[in-house]
Amino acid sequence: MRDPKVRLLGTLFLCVWVPLVLSVFDAVDFQRSLSTAVRFIGYPLAGIFIVQALSDDKARQVVFIGTAIVVGFWCLDAMIQWTLGYDVFGYPSQPGALTGVFYPKIRLGVVTAVFAPVLYEGVRRYGRRYPWSWLVLLAMVAAVILNGRRAGWMMLAIATVGYVAYLYFVAERRQWLRWMAVGGVAFAIAVGMVSQTQLVQDRMSRTLAVFQGDYEGINRATSLRLGIWRVGAEIARDHPVNGIGGRGYDAASEHYVQERGVDGMVSTHAHLFALEIAAETGLIGIAGYAVFLVVLVRGLLGVPRQAWPRVWPWGIGALVAGFPLNVNHAFYGSFWSAIFWWLVFVTIAMMPEQRAPARRAAVA
Structure with missing residues (x-):
């Protein structure tokens, strides 16, 4: 752990992984949440390999x-x-x-x-x-x-x-x-x-429905996600500390809609990173996620200006992949996690080499 890059890698990983582990104990789907937390262990091992492989x-x-x-x-x-x-x-x-x-x-x-x-x-x-x-x-x-x-x-x-x-x-x-x-x-x-293709025109027409100002228009503009977000907000409110467990959204949303009668939609994930993190790992997860972003941005800003062309294109990609308002794949899902962590690890590997400060010898 003397390598500053490995320390940065470990810090960023723990910001995401520790909340996942803490969410397992009372998870709604214990087996899936546990397997998700265990699966994540492979990422820092891959990250250390990437840092070492890209050392020249x-x-x-x-x-x-x-x-x-x-x-x-x-x-x-x-x-x-x-x-x-x-x-x-x-x-x-x-x-x-x-x-x-x-x-x-x-x-x-x-x-x-x-x-x-x-x-x-x-x-x-x-x-x-x-x-x-x-x-x-x-x-x-x-x-x-x-x-x-x-x-x-x-x-x-x-x-x-x-x-x-x-x-x-x-x-x-x-x-x-x-x-x-x-x-x-x-x-x-x-x-x-x-822009003149039917596909793009249909998407733009759907997007502009947001300016209707009513629920139906906004829901259409967001591809019917309002119902998913309503369920996610209910889950996050009922499990504020450590959430329902990683990848437990599927089972929880089905329970909330079909058994508790929440007016919303069943979904495999929350279709919003910030809401997914809040629902599945609670305020602990949100805090870890915030620290992750701060540490990563500070690391990027600490890169010497002459090394920015080598580092920042990857760093921007990593920040976009982890942007809190992303509505695509599941943040804790295997597909997006692999892309996200690969970008994070390559960003760290591209940073200039820094020697850890040597310990002072004890004075006799």
Whole structure:
């Protein structure tokens, strides 16, 4: 534990894992909550391996370029699926959603969005040498929009704002303005290409229903999530300290709707990270989650300015993946946890090496 990176990794992990363990004792679904807490133990072990494996610049560069290429491929593959009806693996397009390599799951938008800062940084670094890389940027924006999940739209918007803010501090003013102009044009072209499709128009019509100001309009705009959130709020209120146990939302929501008569919907998770954490791990979980965010942001701000290009694109992705208002997958679920923790661990691994202070020798 002398390695500052391993200490940071351990601190961040404990902020999330300790509330999970404390929620197990009176969990509504003891077996599932226990298995969730046990499953999480594997993450810090993987994190230590990632930190050690990315201890030299060559390995870091390979991971950076490799990730940008893989995400870029996802996006280009999705464009092929949109154009031809099948992607390069033969996966067919689905009515109302672009799935790409994630077929049949509609995960393309939300997963691509959290890796968007890495792709942005790749285009920034290599755009002059490889001008065609700008086409990948257009494909990324179009793929996220055509995926049809507005959660992905929101996450891409947050990731983009975060990257623009980061770029403001690492680039010269003239260079920053040039990147904003070029990036703005690229975004406008991508949005213009897909905005007239029936899928996008339907999603926008549903989103604009929020301005009706009534329950039906807001519920339609949020894809019928108000009923899910009402049940989640009831659960959090009845179990304020340590919650109902990790991944216990499914069983608890069924009990609240069918047996207690709460006017809401049964769901596998709360479709809102902050509410899911409050319901499943209580105020202890919320406190740990808040400390996690503070520690991670402080760690990012403590990185020397010259190392920001190496660290911050990953850090922005990690913050977007753990954003409290995310409405996509379950925060404690295996799929999103794997993505979230991988981004956190790579962020830490990309930080500059720091030697732990040596202990002073005892004076005889």
